[in-house]
Amino acid sequence: MKMKKSQFREDAATYIQMIHLLNEYNPGWKIILIGVLLEGIFPFIAIFLSSMLLDALYSGRSMQEMALFVLAGTGASFVTAILRHLVTKKKNIMWWGMQHRMTEPIMTKTMQMDYEQIGDERVRTLRARQDEYRKREKDVFERFLTQLEILLTAAVRMVAAIITIGPFFAKQFSKTARTQETLFRIIAIVALFAVLYLNRRSVLEQGKRRLAIHKEHEDENRLNSYMMNEVVLSQKAGKDIRIFHQEPMMEHYGDQMNANWRRMTLQYAKNDVCHFGLQGMLSSCVGGIIYLYVAFCAYGGMITIGNIVRYAGAVQQFIQGMTDLFAGWSRLHHDRMQMDEYLEYMGLQNKMKKASRPVSLTDMENPEVEFVDVSFRYPGTEQYVLRDVNVKISARESTAFVGLNGSGKTTFIKLLCRLYDPTKGYILLNGVDIREYEEAQYRKLFAVVFQDFKIFSFRFGENIAAGEKVDEERAMDAIRRVDLMRLYNKMPDGLNTILNRDFSETGMEISGGEAQKTAMSRAIYKDAPFVILDEPTAALDPIAESEIYSDFHRIVQDKTALFISHRLSACRFSKDIIVFCDGRIVQQGNHEMLISKDGLYRQMWNAQAQYYK
Numbered sequence: 001m002k003m004k005k006s007q008f009r010e011d012a013a014t015y016i017q018m019i020h021l022l023n024e025y026n027p028g029w030k031i032i033l034i035g036v037l038l039e040g041i042f043p044f045i046a047i048f049l050s051s052m053l054l055d056a057l058y059s060g061r062s063m064q065e066m067a068l069f070v071l072a073g074t075g076a077s078f079v080t081a082i083l084r085h086l087v088t089k090k091k092n093i094m095w096w097g098m099q100h101r102m103t104e105p106i107m108t109k110t111m112q113m114d115y116e117q118i119g120d121e122r123v124r125t126l127r128a129r130q131d132e133y134r135k136r137e138k139d140v141f142e143r144f145l146t147q148l149e150i151l152l153t154a155a156v157r158m159v160a161a162i163i164t165i166g167p168f169f170a171k172q173f174s175k176t177a178r179t180q181e182t183l184f185r186i187i188a189i190v191a192l193f194a195v196l197y198l199n200r201r202s203v204l205e206q207g208k209r210r211l212a213i214h215k216e217h218e219d220e221n222r223l224n225s226y227m228m229n230e231v232v233l234s235q236k237a238g239k240d241i242r243i244f245h246q247e248p249m250m251e252h253y254g255d256q257m258n259a260n261w262r263r264m265t266l267q268y269a270k271n272d273v274c275h276f277g278l279q280g281m282l283s284s285c286v287g288g289i290i291y292l293y294v295a296f297c298a299y300g301g302m303i304t305i306g307n308i309v310r311y312a313g314a315v316q317q318f319i320q321g322m323t324d325l326f327a328g329w330s331r332l333h334h335d336r337m338q339m340d341e342y343l344e345y346m347g348l349q350n351k352m353k354k355a356s357r358p359v360s361l362t363d364m365e366n367p368e369v370e371f372v373d374v375s376f377r378y379p380g381t382e383q384y385v386l387r388d389v390n391v392k393i394s395a396r397e398s399t400a401f402v403g404l405n406g407s408g409k410t411t412f413i414k415l416l417c418r419l420y421d422p423t424k425g426y427i428l429l430n431g432v433d434i435r436e437y438e439e440a441q442y443r444k445l446f447a448v449v450f451q452d453f454k455i456f457s458f459r460f461g462e463n464i465a466a467g468e469k470v471d472e473e474r475a476m477d478a479i480r481r482v483d484l485m486r487l488y489n490k491m492p493d494g495l496n497t498i499l500n501r502d503f504s505e506t507g508m509e510i511s512g513g514e515a516q517k518t519a520m521s522r523a524i525y526k527d528a529p530f531v532i533l534d535e536p537t538a539a540l541d542p543i544a545e546s547e548i549y550s551d552f553h554r555i556v557q558d559k560t561a562l563f564i565s566h567r568l569s570a571c572r573f574s575k576d577i578i579v580f581c582d583g584r585i586v587q588q589g590n591h592e593m594l595i596s597k598d599g600l601y602r603q604m605w606n607a608q609a610q611y612y613k
Helices: 004-026 028-059 063-101 102-114 119-137 140-174 179-215 216-233 236-241 247-299 305-347 361-365 409-416 439-444 461-467 472-481 485-490 512-526 542-550 552-556 568-573 590-597 598-613
Strands: 368-375 386-393 398-401 424-429 446-449 528-534 560-562 577-580 584-589
Touching: 004 028, 004 102, 004 140, 004 305, 028 063, 028 140, 028 305, 063 140, 102 119, 102 305, 119 140, 119 305, 140 446, 179 247, 179 305, 179 598, 361 446, 368 409, 386 409, 386 584, 398 598, 409 528, 409 560, 424 461, 446 512, 461 472, 472 485, 472 512, 485 512, 512 528, 512 552, 568 598, 577 590, 577 598, 584 598, 590 598
Parallel strands: 398 560, 398 577, 446 528, 528 560
Antiparallel strands: 368 386, 368 424, 577 584
């Protein structure tokens, strides 16, 4: 396979970008450069020592001189060995630190990118593949540095070999030779370059085949990762597997996973055995040619016995270095797809408008929001989820959103919180387009409990405060207001109790209802002007639900309260009710007004009420 110049430039450009990122996030990687230098020149210490000793022996040098050569060589080897040990120790520390440090940029990137990008299919694929690479093998930086180290070590060996043997060949081809010598040299050179070409071709073909095998089994590898992480090791999946007797199906997919691994491993092994065997044979041929030529020169009295060892050894190092160089570059090229995906992910640009207008005190104390002709469709889709929405939400009042599943209620909340921008129309905060506000400041207006909220396996207090610093008085007030004292009293370490057992064997498992109340306490602790609850009582029992709604105004106090609920009995506590259907607002008013009119709200109310008669 012939590598085109454009491909070479693209490879080099990618590797330079990777080095820039390493310099930024893990500058300690440069320790490998010292290791590369030591590993590259170490073999030549033994080559030069053996050469000098043989020349000294055949030239009849004194024992004192030979002893001096031995001591010098031994000392050089000893110093080099110590340096290699120290560098290896530093490298191990660097490798360990890199495994943790290099996850930081991708975590930071993920947290800082627009929320709408997180849901983009391409972005999710890029992110998932980075996780797959890290779990299945080494991450992209570990693989890059490993191959870069091999490649640079090979380059140093080749340079050292050229410096060692270069003067000899220059001298040989600068003087007039007999016809036999000239013919022998030409044959040797042609044979040498032919073998080197075949060796290079074998290395590149091996890399090409490995890449083809990887792509062939890419989807199968995803199945393997899914089986291990989402099925075999999943506690949630374990319940369904046992209740629905899914073991045979899982065993079928498990057998398929093992068959995939075996087939892929055999393909890799066949490819490697074939090419490694060929490369070994070609390297032996190169060595044989060089040894034959050096022996020819020695026989003619052109070089000493010691130089035979020196030049032959240098040439062998050159051949080994060239093989490693081709192999290292081929593996780097094989891994370039992973690097390109990583760089593509890190290079994603936020699309939402970034403004700098601060949120004023008036905005915080009396926030009035208005949707004006708002329509929205999710990125990458053609269907509108919201259409021509016009509505005002008054400050310090409670508003309920009801409607059938998929009618646009949760999407309305996401737009309000500016997780997405409207496709058409605009949203105003006290008469100002919300896109004019500084994004982080604007979001401070909202405390939201989404239907798919997340409770982290951290300290109880950290989950409530949404941070490491916990104001105990505020946390306890939030706990009392959502009736979580019974749970709190069972906690061995109070607010410092670790939730769940993902990271701690002594962590405390909590129920779905307790988790939902914890999420509500987090919203209360934030003390934001808007409190938004999406299905806030879905996991609560009827008594707990009744307590939440009967004390709803005490819980949210004087905040602007918005909540989504399919239980229409909860809406009676709201001053305003907004009814969604197919992405449009079809009704608006209080409970008495809506129940007195024929419409979707009364239909839904009657459908639920019949089960309580």
